[in-house]
Amino acid sequence: xxxxxxxxxxxxxxxxxxxxxxxxxxxxxxxxxxxxxxxxxxxxxxxxxxxxxxxxxxxxxxxxxxxxxxxxxxxxxxxxxxxxxxxxxxxxxxxxxxxxxxxxxxxxxxxxxxxxxxxxxxxxxxxxxxxxxxxxxxxxxxxxxxxxxxxxxxxxxxxxxxxxxxxxxxxxxxxxxxxxxxxxxxxxxxxxxxxxxxxxxxxxxxxxxxxxxxxxxxxxxxxxxxxxxxxxxxxxxxxxxxxxxxxxxxxxxxxxxxxxxxxx
Amino acid sequence: xxxxxxxxxxxxxxxxxxxxxxxxxxxxxxxxxxxxxxxxxxxxxx
Numbered sequence: 001x002x003x004x005x006x007x008x009x010x011x012x013x014x015x016x017x018x019x020x021x022x023x024x025x026x027x028x029x030x031x032x033x034x035x036x037x038x039x040x041x042x043x044x045x046x047x048x049x050x051x052x053x054x055x056x057x058x059x060x061x062x063x064x065x066x067x068x069x070x071x072x073x074x075x076x077x078x079x080x081x082x083x084x085x086x087x088x089x090x091x092x093x094x095x096x097x098x099x100x101x102x103x104x105x106x107x108x109x110x111x112x113x114x115x116x117x118x119x120x121x122x123x124x125x126x127x128x129x130x131x132x133x134x135x136x137x138x139x140x141x142x143x144x145x146x147x148x149x150x151x152x153x154x155x156x157x158x159x160x161x162x163x164x165x166x167x168x169x170x171x172x173x174x175x176x177x178x179x180x181x182x183x184x185x186x187x188x189x190x191x192x193x194x195x196x197x198x199x200x201x202x203x204x205x206x207x208x209x210x211x212x213x214x215x216x217x218x219x220x221x222x223x224x225x226x227x228x229x230x231x232x233x234x235x236x237x238x239x240x241x242x243x244x245x246x247x248x249x250x251x252x253x254x255x256x257x258x259x260x261x262x263x264x
Numbered sequence: 265x266x267x268x269x270x271x272x273x274x275x276x277x278x279x280x281x282x283x284x285x286x287x288x289x290x291x292x293x294x295x296x297x298x299x300x301x302x303x304x305x306x307x308x309x310x
Contacts, residue, residue, distance in 0.1 A: 036297070112306075115309070116308045117309050129307060136301065137301060139304060140300045145293065179305075187303070190292070190299050204287055204290045205288075205290070206290055224310065228304075238309055258293070
């Protein structure tokens with residue numbers, strides 16, 4: 001019986017510690033306590049991406065490694081915060097290998113047999129299309145927030161949803177079409193039961209992006225190009241299929257719009 | 265004799281800001297994290 005109580009106490013302590021850590025900004029949070037899929041308003045564009053990539057080494061929480069690796073980048077005398085770990089990898093002369101490692105991360109996860117620059121005439125629906133590297137969750141969320149906002153124009157044709165005039169390569173009409181096609185492709189894959197009707201076979205239709213006014217479709221494509229650029233990803237990185245953590249601006253004030261919206 | 269009941273001739277309106285507002289389509293903001301990353305369509309040029 002005493003053992004059970006002891007175990008429960010230890011579990012409670014662990015849970016309390018996890019919750020306390022989750023409330024700290026990443027700059028002060030120990031490595032190992034960031035979950036990019038949770039609503040987390042901690043700021044820092046590069047720091048948030050970095051926090052997704054690294055984790056404590058199994059068996060030594062003072063050592064830090066990359067997700068999917070068993071080799072330590074850093075072996076500290078104490079547990080490091082995310083900011084300390086990022087600063088160490090960024091500035092230490094002994095961290096060149098780690099810097100190299102984080103400069104060519106895969107852009108796409110999952111099978112990607114083909115790259116698209118225009119709407120294909122022979123597209124075959126697949127169970128899954130490639131998704132972004134998990135450390136680019138904020139980029140995916142920003143694009144998703146843009147779609148979420150643009151849909152307001154279905155109810156209000158005068159809804160203000162500006163595109164991007166400067167700072168990106170001009171977007172052609174063909175590009176607007178392929179972006180709308182790709183977004184629609186993903187929305188149609190993700191259908192779910194209507195709210196309050198879980199278990200029924202009826203599901204809500206996908207949002208009809210082709211019904212959006214053309215200027216809204218164009219604004220979405222321009223914003224998407226701009227969002228990628230905000231994470232240091234342009235045509236060259238897309239063709240090569242890699243991205244670099246060091247091309248993501250530090251942007252210490254950045255907070256995910258989705259997290260900001262859901263936390264209020 | 266009771267007065268005849270008057271039937272309203274206008275349909276009550278619900279504005280999008282008021283609850284409940286029935287969803288007409290799957291809101292992309294409510295899908296799971298992996299599918300939000302998939303929605304960025306990294307196989308399509310930025």
